[in-house]
Amino acid sequence: MAVNLWRFASPQVFYPLAGHMLPWFFGAAVLFALAGLYVGLFVAPTDFQQGEAYRIIFVHVPAAWMSMFLYLVMAFWCAVGLAMNTRLSFMMALALAPTGALMTFLALWTGSLWGKPTWGTWWVWDARLTSELILLFLYIGFLSLHAAIDDLRRADKAAAVLALVGVVNVPIIYFSVKWWNTLHQGASVSLTRAPSMAATMLTGMLLMALAAWMYSIAASLMRVRAIILEREADADWVRFGEEPVAPGAAPRASR
Amino acid sequence: MLQGVKLACARGGRPLFGELSFEVEPGELFWVTGPNGSGKTSLLRMLCTLLPPESGEVRWRGYPVRALGESYRAELAYLGHAPAVKDDLSALENLRFALARQGPAPTERELLGALEAFGLAQREDLPLRALSQGQKRRVALARLAFCAQRALWILDEPLTALDNAAVELVRGHLEAHLARGGLVVLTSHQEVDLSRMRVQRLRLDA
Amino acid sequence: MNPAGETSRIAVGRSAPGAAGAPLWPVLAGVVRRDLLVAMRRRSDVLTTFFFFIIVVSLFPLGVGPEPGTLREIAPGVVWVAALLASMLALSRLLAGDYADGTLEQLALVPQPLVLLVLAKIAAHWLVTGLPLVVIAPLLGLQFDLPFGALTVMTAGLVLGTPVLSMIGAVGAALTLGVRGAGGLLALLVLPLYVPVLIFGAGAVTASAAGLSAAGHLSLLGAVLLLSLVFAPWATAAAIRIALE
Numbered sequence: 001m002a003v004n005l006w007r008f009a010s011p012q013v014f015y016p017l018a019g020h021m022l023p024w025f026f027g028a029a030v031l032f033a034l035a036g037l038y039v040g041l042f043v044a045p046t047d048f049q050q051g052e053a054y055r056i057i058f059v060h061v062p063a064a065w066m067s068m069f070l071y072l073v074m075a076f077w078c079a080v081g082l083a084m085n086t087r088l089s090f091m092m093a094l095a096l097a098p099t100g101a102l103m104t105f106l107a108l109w110t111g112s113l114w115g116k117p118t119w120g121t122w123w124v125w126d127a128r129l130t131s132e133l134i135l136l137f138l139y140i141g142f143l144s145l146h147a148a149i150d151d152l153r154r155a156d157k158a159a160a161v162l163a164l165v166g167v168v169n170v171p172i173i174y175f176s177v178k179w180w181n182t183l184h185q186g187a188s189v190s191l192t193r194a195p196s197m198a199a200t201m202l203t204g205m206l207l208m209a210l211a212a213w214m215y216s217i218a219a220s221l222m223r224v225r226a227i228i229l230e231r232e233a234d235a236d237w238v239r240f241g242e243e244p245v246a247p248g249a250a251p252r253a254s255r
Numbered sequence: 256m257l258q259g260v261k262l263a264c265a266r267g268g269r270p271l272f273g274e275l276s277f278e279v280e281p282g283e284l285f286w287v288t289g290p291n292g293s294g295k296t297s298l299l300r301m302l303c304t305l306l307p308p309e310s311g312e313v314r315w316r317g318y319p320v321r322a323l324g325e326s327y328r329a330e331l332a333y334l335g336h337a338p339a340v341k342d343d344l345s346a347l348e349n350l351r352f353a354l355a356r357q358g359p360a361p362t363e364r365e366l367l368g369a370l371e372a373f374g375l376a377q378r379e380d381l382p383l384r385a386l387s388q389g390q391k392r393r394v395a396l397a398r399l400a401f402c403a404q405r406a407l408w409i410l411d412e413p414l415t416a417l418d419n420a421a422v423e424l425v426r427g428h429l430e431a432h433l434a435r436g437g438l439v440v441l442t443s444h445q446e447v448d449l450s451r452m453r454v455q456r457l458r459l460d461a
Numbered sequence: 462m463n464p465a466g467e468t469s470r471i472a473v474g475r476s477a478p479g480a481a482g483a484p485l486w487p488v489l490a491g492v493v494r495r496d497l498l499v500a501m502r503r504r505s506d507v508l509t510t511f512f513f514f515i516i517v518v519s520l521f522p523l524g525v526g527p528e529p530g531t532l533r534e535i536a537p538g539v540v541w542v543a544a545l546l547a548s549m550l551a552l553s554r555l556l557a558g559d560y561a562d563g564t565l566e567q568l569a570l571v572p573q574p575l576v577l578l579v580l581a582k583i584a585a586h587w588l589v590t591g592l593p594l595v596v597i598a599p600l601l602g603l604q605f606d607l608p609f610g611a612l613t614v615m616t617a618g619l620v621l622g623t624p625v626l627s628m629i630g631a632v633g634a635a636l637t638l639g640v641r642g643a644g645g646l647l648a649l650l651v652l653p654l655y656v657p658v659l660i661f662g663a664g665a666v667t668a669s670a671a672g673l674s675a676a677g678h679l680s681l682l683g684a685v686l687l688l689s690l691v692f693a694p695w696a697t698a699a700a701i702r703i704a705l706e
Binding site: 300303304305306307325326328329331333335336337338339340341342343344348352353355356359360382 | 705
Binding site: 138141144149153154165175177 | 632636637640641642643646649650652653654656657660661664681685688692696699700703704706
């Protein structure tokens with residue numbers, strides 16, 4: 001029997017599925033994080049330029065990657081929601097945004113912590129950090145717009161349009177910030193000009209990136225479950241805890 | 256000619272109506288009534304394509320209006336809750352701009368004639384800010400005089416703040432439009448004498 | 462258009478009606494003319510943006526000190542940031558008034574594509590709020606002792622950039638129609654999207670003042686303008702329809 005994927009577009013069906021997947025993703029996140037931190041903190045060699053302080057890239061770079069990736073995924077679900085008018089797509093986008101914002105904030109914070117011992121200042125106007133800052137504003141803008149509109153349907157759609165406008169702009173903004181950064185010779189500090197990667201450093205970063213990814217999925221699934229319950233609060237299955245009906249089975253007698 | 260097929264509406268998470276079906280024929284007035292908050296305005300906005308229905312569809316001449324798009328809008332005249340006039344412009348300017356959106360502009364004499372018919376004879380040059388609510392609404396209604404060729408009139412509470420003479424005037428326009436074979440969809444809290452018209456009533460319950 | 466009284470019957474039947482309605486250009490011209498007329502009647506609205514720009518630019522020397530070297534260096538950034546802020550402030554005039562009095566939904570019901578009507582509104586808006594900035598900015602640049610070449614580049618940049626600011630701003634304005642706290646929210650939504658315009662515009666003036674060619678910056682600005690022309694009115698129309706639901 002072919003799996004009908006459209007089933008999972010129903011919040012009622014997706015809710016228990018997400019619940020089953022959750023612990024696995026959290027577990028994977030913890031495992032990858034432990035592995036990544038082990039490699040990053042103990043196995044990777046000390047950098048002769050920056051000493052031990054550079055090790056913060058094992059959090060900074062994966063967080064930055066995740067922040068951009070999550071924005072893309074969020075924009076994808078917004079596009080699906082606008083095109084197909086599926087409620088769950090909008091809920092998923094809304095669930096991803098806070099985790100994306102968190103990753104962005106983490107990238108900024110760790111970037112700042114890296115900057116202090118390396119360059120002597122708490123903030124460095126390098127291309128990536130500045131782009132991350134703007135990305136944080138885009139995430140906050142998405143969440144603020146959604147929160148400001150009372151009608152949920154309109155809020156979902158308006159925020160979706162904003163996310164799509166943002167996703168078109170992110171490459172332009174990143175390019176313009178890089179341009180700006182390379183023009184101003186005085187500010188040629190760059191956190192991206194990291195020490196050339198030893199293989200172990202790369203492994204550590206990839207492991208941490210996987211950890212961040214697993215964590216993001218887990219956190220978003222948890223959040224989307226909460227959003228589903230909130231929005232579907234009046235539905236029978238929420239109030240009475242019914243299991244979703246498998247396709248082809250006889251419908252349960254409604255209360 | 257105008258059909259609603261199993262229309263459903265929900266606002267703010269609350270369902271307002273569902274499985275609503277009706278048909279309006281040429282020469283018929285479709286009067287939607289119901290208590291406040293029952294979804295009358297939402298239904299009218301659905302008919303205008305401003306609001307997509309939760310489920311179901313609206314059909315015009317047998318085709319879904321979503322598919323017809325601009326050819327449907329070209330046959331439609333909508334007067335909503337808000338009179339759609341700019342306070343900074345005069346009655347004459349407002350009417351002229353409203354009609355510029357519709358097609359070739361009528362002559363000044365025709366515009367003045369319409370405004371005069373609606374009791375705005377000496378006030379056509381004043382900024383609308385200086386006029387009363389009822390007078391502003393009459394400026395909005397004056398547009399109807401030029402919508403004769405638009406088959407479907409959708410009017411949301413057109414008689415609000417109007418005195419008896421103006422109500423009579425609007426009634427006359429509605430009658431003439433129906434006589435031409437047009438359709439009118441109307442909501443109104445006021446009872447109007449519709450005895451000489453073919454009326455279909457729909458009551459929405461909250 | 463016949464006043465009621467004519468008894469010509471309306472065509473009835475099941476045939477698919479053809480696209481009707483007025484031709485495109487008169488409708489667009491009507492939209493522009495109406496917006497310009499309303500702006501003329503509310504001149505204070507328009508002048509407020511203009512004077513805001515001048516005041517903000519004039520505040521910086523007071524905050525930074527009158528040293529000509531410093532002022533020359535910060536001038537491109539100051540003028541451009543002030544232009545961004547002034548453009549953003551002016552956005553409340555673009556759609557909110559029409560939304561409140563019901564004119565916007567009438568525009569959405571016109572057979573002509575909403576995208577083009579939006580573009581017409583933005584054009585009228587720019588004539589009234591963006592163009593004055595372009596005209597006065599070189600004079601303000603003189604206050605900062607920018608060389609003549611740099612002033613030309615500044616004007617060219619503003620000619621390319623201020624329409625972009627209006628267009629991107631229109632998307633933000635449409636998304637926040639009728640929303641609580643629209644002003645502050647609009648700033649949060651729109652200012653990050655303004656960053657490329659700021660970077661290329663101010664960069665062009667800085668390059669020119671340093672004796673380098675500003676052609677690269679200006680062409681990038683032109684590219685952003687073209688991109689906005691393609692995407693922004695479309696996103697604005699979508700956001701307007703969402704707001705009207």
